[in-house]
Amino acid sequence: MKRIFLIVILLSISLLIISCSSSKDTEIKSAEEMFKKGMELFNDNDLLEASKVFDIIKLQYPASQYADDAxxxxxxxxxxxxxxxxxxxxxxMLRRLYPNSEYSKISMYKTALSYYNLSPDPERDQExxxxxxxxxxxFQRAYPRxxxxxxxxxxIQELRTKLAEKNYNxxxxxxxxxxxxxxxxxxxLIIDDFPDTRFYDLAVIMKIEILIEQNKFEEAKFIINTFKxxxxxxxxxxxxxxxxxxxAK
Structure with a gap:
């Protein structure tokens, strides 16, 4: 009787292991199939449907190898x-959730590129x-080579020039x-913080003009000599x- 009971227990454990293994294989296969479908939609420029598929992968298969891809x-x-x-x-979010992802580096760069595309004209707020x-x-600090x-x-140079232009205006x-x-x-502000922009010279010239108008000739001469x-x-x-x-006149 004890022997039969032991056999039943062993069979139950075996079936459980097989079931779990099968379930895991099915999950991996399903995540792979879902990702393949998502990429087909993405490449066909069906972005709305593709985003739905990638969202499903994130929600249903967060531990799969396709989660960071999604x-x-x-x-x-x-x-x-x-x-x-x-x-x-x-x-x-990708960098936070999957710091070791193959997409981590390009995601850092494209974060910056996203902010670059949000950067408005100099007249507006420069957040x-x-x-x-x-x-x-x-990005430069993380990947200098x-x-x-x-x-x-x-x-960076283009964006710094925009900030200098705003201050000049x-x-x-x-x-x-x-x-x-x-x-x-x-x-x-331009003279101290943006000497690498084309507005540096313009700022120096305007400052000298203002100092001359205020009869502050010694200060103007000092700036002129420093510039020369x-x-x-x-x-x-x-x-x-x-x-x-x-x-001099």
């Missing part, structure tokens, strides 16, 4: 649809410009409404020298 392609769908806020969110700069710099490092630097506005002190505050020493090959040197001659 997360990445959800972000890609957002990016393709110009939904850049959602794209940045989903790229960041996303700052976010894009931070994100591209984070990557082929995208140089392109990230080009984007504000400085010019304050000068127009006869508020030279406020104008100089924004010019100094540091930037002897500047295309705007002739304008600086013209202001120097103007003071």
């Amino acid at each position: 997360q990445y392609y959800l972000a890609e769908i957002n990016f393709k649809k110009d939904e850049f806020i959602l794209a940045a969110f989903n790229y960041n 996303y410009t700052l976010k894009a700069i931070d994100a591209f710099q984070e 990557d082929s995208l490092y140089e392109q990230a630097g080009i984007f 504000i400085a010019n506005l304050y000068r127009t409404i006869y508020s030279p002190s406020a104008s100089i505050i924004y010019l100094d 020493t540091n930037y002897p090959d500047s295309q705007n040197l002739s304008k600086i020298l013209a202001l120097e001659q103007k003071m």
Whole structure:
């Protein structure tokens, strides 16, 4: 009797193991099939249906090898649809949930690219410009030898120039409404923080002009001499020298 009972127990355990193994194989197969279907829809540009499939993979098969793929392609769908806020969110989500994913590096870069696409004209709020700069710099720190490092630097320069332009426009506005002190505050922001942009020279020139108008000749001379020493090959040197001659009269 005991022997029969033992045999029944062993058979039950065996069936349970086989059942679990079969269930696991079915799950892997199902996740694979779902992902294949999602990619077919994605490649056919049926983005709405593709996103539904990738969402199902995330919900039903979160531990499968296709979970990070699904997360990445959800972000890609957002990016393709110009939904850049959602794209940045989903790229960041991939990095948080799957830090070792093969998509981690490109997701970091495309997060920055999403913020770049959200960066507005200089006249508007520059929150996303700052976010894009931070994100591209984070990518450069993480992957200094990557082929995208140089392109990230080009984007950073473009975005920094936009910030400098915004400050220059504000400085010019304050000068127009006869508020030279406020104008100089924004010019100094450019001079101190954005010397690598084309607005640096323009800010120096405007500041010298304002100082001359205020009869602050010694301060103007100091800035002129500093510029001549540091930037002897500047295309705007002739304008600086013209202001120097103007003071000498």
